[in-house]
Amino acid sequence: MEKSQGGRVDLGSRNKSEVITIRINPKLKFGLELMARLHNRSVAQTVEMAIQRVLEDPFDGIQNLRDVRYERDLIEKLWSPHRGERLLRMVLTHPELLSYEEEVLWHKLTRAGVTEDYLEGTGLDDLHLRPNCNQREFEERIADFWDKLDETERSATSKSKGKSRKEPLAP
Incomplete structure (x- = not known):
């Protein structure tokens, strides 16, 4: 890794993934597996793709408990x-x-x-x-x-x- 200005290590090019564990019902899991097959992806890749889509297109106008609007x-x-x-x-x-x-x-x-x-x-x-x-x-x-x-x-x-x-x- 190269040092950038200010003594910091440039981490921009590193794609480190985080591991999360979720619990879903069998019907949703089956749906994820089908979607993964249709897109020729793994289930993990399919979940990541779905999360990215949700984060890119949030539910505008819906209030949350903290009274904060999610911006793109x-x-x-x-x-x-x-x-x-x-x-x-x-x-x-x-x-x-x-x-x-x-x-x-x-x-x-x-x-x-x-x-x-x-x-x-x-x-x-x-x-x-x-x-x-x-x-x-x-x-x-x-x-x-x-x-x-x-x-x-x-x-x-x-x-x-x-x-x-x-x-x-x-x-």
């Missing part, structure tokens, strides 16, 4: 392969769409002082970048903090697993 380009506006950048985009443009885990992470970032030199405003609904703030540097600080949290969590998990294992008895 919403994914493009929010997506980044860099999770710090993606979280910041969500916080600044659509904080109402943050998951619980993302909100918890954001509060940890705020309490740790990671955000104070970069943002102005009070509360999630009123945040904006400070004038002349280095957004890329901010995104990288978010990602670094997140990586350290992950590392701490992995370390705590491995320690707790180590304690639960019984030591072999000496002969």
